[in-house]
Amino acid sequence: MPRTNPGTELRSVFGRLLATVLACLLSAAHADEPLRNQLRDHSSPYLKLHGEDPVAWQDWGRAAFDTAQADGRLILVSVGYFACHWCHVMQRESYRNADIAARLNADFVAIKVDRERHPGIDARLIDFAERTVGRAGWPLNVFLTPDGYPLVAALYEPPARFAALLDRLAARWHSDPQGLRKLAVDAYREMESTASKQNVVPPIDTASARAALFRTALEYADTISGGFGQQAKFPMVPVLDALLNGCEQGDAPEDVCTFLITTLDHMAALGMHDHLHGGFFRYTVDPDWRTPHFEKMLY
Structure with missing residues (x-):
């Protein structure tokens, strides 16, 4: 079996130790680097x-x-x-x-x-x-x-x-x-x-649910200017769609349908509607549908 040169072995051990120390130093230096903004060239x-x-x-x-x-x-x-x-x-x-x-x-x-x-x-x-x-x-x-x-x-x-x-x-x-x-x-x-318990949905009485919808809508309705509340006005499309369905089916009270017509007329005639370029803005900042927030959504 050939003899190992002690000098060569020491140099090998020293080299491995030096490489380990350098790797640790480089790693520590990298860890201490402050984070940089990654978004400059982002595809979004x-x-x-x-x-x-x-x-x-x-x-x-x-x-x-x-x-x-x-x-x-x-x-x-x-x-x-x-x-x-x-x-x-x-x-x-x-x-x-x-x-x-x-x-x-x-x-x-x-x-x-x-x-x-x-x-x-x-x-x-x-x-x-x-x-x-x-x-x-x-x-x-x-x-x-x-x-x-x-x-x-x-x-x-x-x-x-x-x-x-x-x-x-x-x-x-x-x-x-x-x-x-x-x-x-x-x-x-x-x-x-709590969320897992809420996933168990009891049977729904559709007629009672629709009656509750009509009643609640009128509680929050602005019957003068249309829409809901007395501040900024959002279209609340799912609610209006449900009310429209009730009026078409004939089971919504007359005052609900009157409120719905008022709302849709004001949305179409006033500031919510972009009369120059078409479409509707996301909402108006006032309760009278006159001053739009100049933003249009695709959803």
């Missing part, structure tokens, strides 16, 4: 709009969650879409605000989601917002624990309130991460349990 037009934000936006995916877990940071998932007016307002006011961006980059892993690319994610987070704050919409901002349990939902917030929310969450997470995580896990399990 909406996400690409956020490519110049000072926030280090990450694309939705396993890598972002792995980073959050490795760093022990909370996650912000911000959902929007290209035609969303208030999404652009919040981008201008908050996500391009250097002070707010610094807060986000220091204490959170920020993920931007195009709801048209990830409708399933959007639906789950919308459900969480509706259950916890009683309303939902876009921009939809949901804060998660590093392992993905939802903590807090917020919609559009002015810059000062959004910055204060970031500060409160970061301070609570730094002082009591386990307690905050337990709250999130317990709340999630309770909501899942």
Whole structure:
């Protein structure tokens, strides 16, 4: 058996040790690198709009969650879409605000989601917002624990309130991460349990349900200007469609049908209708259907 040269063996061991040390140093240096905005060249037009934000936006995916877990940071998932007016307002006011961006980059892993690319994610987070704050919409901002349990939902917030929310969450997470995580896990399990019970739907008395619909519609109806409520006016298409069906079938009360005609006439004749280019705007900002919010939806 040939003898091994001690010098050669030592050089080999030293070489392996050096390679290991260099690999560890490179890995540590990479881990310490600040996150960078990943959206500049994204194929989604909406996400690409956020490519110049000072926030280090990450694309939705396993890598972002792995980073959050490795760093022990909370996650912000911000959902929007290209035609969303208030999404652009919040981008201008908050996500391009250097002070707010610094807060986000220091204490959170920020993920931007195009709801048209990830409708399933959007639906789950919308459900969480509706259950916890009683309303939902876009921009939809949901804060998660590093392992993905939802903590807090917020919609559009002015810059000062959004910055204060970031500060409160970061301070609570730094002082009591386990307690905050337990709250999130317990709340999630309770909501899942409630949802599973709600999936058992008892038989529906159709006639009683339709009568309740007509009665409730009149409780909220603006019988003078049409529509529902006394503030911004949305078309509420599924409700109007159900009322129209009731009028056509002959089982809706006469005052429901009168209200429906008033509503449709005002929607067609006033500001909700785009008289120049056709179609209808998403809603009017006033209760009289005169001042549209200049946004059209395809759904």
